[in-house]
Amino acid sequence: MTFSKCIKTNKANAITVYTRVNEHPDVFRVKSGLLFCNYCDLIRSLEELIKAFASANIPIEKINPLLPFFKKYLKEGGAIPQAPTLRQLYLPSVFKNYAKTLLLIFNSKPVCIIMDELSDDCARSVVNTLFTYRQDTKLVSVDFLKHVNNTTIGQTLLPILHSYNISLNILRLFLTDSAAYMKKCFCEVLKPVIPQLIHVPCPAHILNLIGREYEEKLQNEMIKTIHTTLQNLRDVGVITIYIYFISIYAKEFVQDLDFFQQQNKPVFPFVEGRLQQLTAFIKSNTTALYFGPEIKNIIRQHLFNPDDFYPIFRQAFQVAYNKFSAYIPNHPARSLFYACQVFNPQYIHLGDIQRKDIRHYSVIMELDNPSDSLLYEWSIYYGLTGLEFNENLDETNLDNYWKNLSVHLPILSNIALDYIWLPILSCAVKRSFSLYNSLLDSNRQNLSEELLKQLNMLYFN
Numbered sequence: 409m410t411f412s413k414c415i416k417t418n419k420a421n422a423i424t425v426y427t428r429v430n431e432h433p434d435v436f437r438v439k440s441g442l443l444f445c446n447y448c449d450l451i452r453s454l455e456e457l458i459k460a461f462a463s464a465n466i467p468i469e470k471i472n473p474l475l476p477f478f479k480k481y482l483k484e485g486g487a488i489p490q491a492p493t494l495r496q497l498y499l500p501s502v503f504k505n506y507a508k509t510l511l512l513i514f515n516s517k518p519v520c521i522i523m524d525e526l527s528d529d530c531a532r533s534v535v536n537t538l539f540t541y542r543q544d545t546k547l548v549s550v551d552f553l554k555h556v557n558n559t560t561i562g563q564t565l566l567p568i569l570h571s572y573n574i575s576l577n578i579l580r581l582f583l584t585d586s587a588a589y590m591k592k593c594f595c596e597v598l599k600p601v602i603p604q605l606i607h608v609p610c611p612a613h614i615l616n617l618i619g620r621e622y623e624e625k626l627q628n629e630m631i632k633t634i635h636t637t638l639q640n641l642r643d644v645g646v647i648t649i650y651i652y653f654i655s656i657y658a659k660e661f662v663q664d665l666d667f668f669q670q671q672n673k674p675v676f677p678f679v680e681g682r683l684q685q686l687t688a689f690i691k692s693n694t695t696a697l698y699f700g701p702e703i704k705n706i707i708r709q710h711l712f713n714p715d716d717f718y719p720i721f722r723q724a725f726q727v728a729y730n731k732f733s734a735y736i737p738n739h740p741a742r743s744l745f746y747a748c749q750v751f752n753p754q755y756i757h758l759g760d761i762q763r764k765d766i767r768h769y770s771v772i773m774e775l776d777n778p779s780d781s782l783l784y785e786w787s788i789y790y791g792l793t794g795l796e797f798n799e800n801l802d803e804t805n806l807d808n809y810w811k812n813l814s815v816h817l818p819i820l821s822n823i824a825l826d827y828i829w830l831p832i833l834s835c836a837v838k839r840s841f842s843l844y845n846s847l848l849d850s851n852r853q854n855l856s857e858e859l860l861k862q863l864n865m866l867y868f869n
Contacts, residue, residue: 427535450487454498462502462866467846468494494524495859503862510548510869516573517541520581520830521565523590524837525556529848532857535564536840536864539572542829543672547570547840547868550861558589562597576602580773581613581741583608583834604773607740610834611679613667645710652706653699653721660689669835673803674828677752678744683736690732693725739791751824753809754801764790774823785820789813840868 429436461468468491489497522538522545533556537549549568553560556603569576579602584590586609594607664686667675698704698719701713707714736742747753747769756763766786769777777784801809806828814821844864847855855863 411812450484451498451501453484454488454494455502458494458498458502459866465867468499468863495855495863499859499862499866503866506869507867510546511572512575513546514539514541514548514572518578518826519572520583521579522583522831522834522837523561523565524834524841525553525561525587526844527840528845534841534844535561536844537565537568537836538837538840540829540836541829542825545831545836547837547865550844550864553859556589558592558596561589561593566601577604577606581606581608581830583610583831585610585834586735598674602714606744608832609735609739610668610832611683611736611739612665612833640693645712649703649707649712649717652707653703653717656700656702657693657721660686668832670803671833671836674806675803675832676745676830677750677755677806678746678803678827680742680749680831681755683742683745684759686730687736690725692727694729696722696725700860707862726757743771747775748827748830751810751828752801753789753792757792771821772827779819782819785817788869789817789820840864843868 425436425438425441426566429438446726456798457471461471469490471488471494475485475488476491478488482488500849512611517539519539519541522540524536526534528534528537533553535549535553535556536547537550539546539548549564553564560803568581580606584594584607591607594605598605605844611823664682667682693699697718699718703717703721704714705715734816739745750763750769762768766775766778766783774782785797807825810824810828813824844860847860847867
């Protein structure tokens with residue numbers, strides 16, 4: 409073998425940091441030309457420990473009583489620091505990497521926005537912002553404001569959208585509670601720059617308001633009226649009838665509230681049908697002359713006259729209907745609720761021919777001025793027969809229905825999957841505040857705002 413050939417052979421067989429990584433990719437890694445052992449890398453191990461605690465929803469403070477155990481039974485256990493050190497030195501790096509993951513999820517996506525404000529135990533105003541896109545709902549920002557009003561909410565949101573490269577012309581929904589400053593923020597700050605944006609005051613929050621009016625009417629004016637007109641009858645009988653009436657007729661409110669509080673299900677196409685059903689239920693009982701045999705029998709068992717109670721029951725429903733009418737018929741998203749029924753094939757195939765006209769759904773941006781390709785797919789969709797779709801479709805299987813159509817109707821199915829997953833509930837932001845408050849126990853109220861933000865986002869998501 410010549411000398412030059414020997415050199416080439418030695419170079420080919422030379423062991424370098426890169427050959428070691430290729431041989432054992434799970435054990436070693438290269439950084440700045442140096443070989444690092446993954447198992448011995450303390451920094452990486454501590455960062456993984458923080459992520460594991462967050463994933464398991466275990467407060468980092470719980471690490472402190474475990475340190476003696478780690479030191480005794482883990483090879484590098486003595487090198488694990490206490491919670492304050494983990495938060496100050498290692499949490500920021502974990503959060504920075506997680507922020508990149510959030511960017512991958514929502515980058516340039518037509519997200520829906522959920523926002524709310526909380527005054528915490530330290531007298532700070534905290535604004536949490538969530539993005540939702542299809543099945544993903546994540547807390548994307550925690551901001552501390554000196555003043556909370558329509559202007560500061562808008563000033564908080566717009567930079568967040570920019571940081572996720574989200575164009576204003578693709579946004580769809582702004583979901584909040586019914587607070588006046590949120591409505592004003594939408595009308596005066598957001599709508600002028602995002603004209604297609606639709607405000608969605610949370611229906612579950614509205615139903616809670618209606619139910620509260622319903623109960624208060626029964627508890628106050630109704631009982632007072634009964635005692636005024638039927639003073640010679642026993643109180644216990646009156647209360648029993650009242651409770652029995654609530655147990656029967658509150659079920660409809662509870663069922664509808666449960667529907668709107670469903671999470672991780674594509675319920676948006678079914679919202680309009682639910683609202684119409686609830687409207688009919690409340691309105692019909694405002695003029696009902698009879699409330700069923702169960703109520704009638706229980707009233708007579710307590711030696712009362714049913715006709716003395718029926719006006720009071722009707723009045724309770726009238727109070728609920730008045731509250732309902734103040735919010736639901738003119739709900740800002742009502743036209744979108746109506747239009748999105750079209751993504752439930754039962755609605756379009758079991759209704760009249762007008763439902764098949766794409767022009768009826770122009771409030772859906774993508775169906776306004778449709779392309780020839782979309783019109784072609786639309787004609788296939790409304791031409792499907794009952795044998796070609798599941799007539800038992802609901803929020804549990806609608807997602808799979810549209811995914812199965814993605815090959816034959818790629819444009820329409822992509823639009824449908826965006827809209828069936830639109831959020832209808834703002835309780836996710838309430839949960840984020842609940843977790844935030846848990847971070848503010850007596851041992852952690854000295855956390856910086858930046859660490860609070862990082863912990864809140866990591867643990868919630």
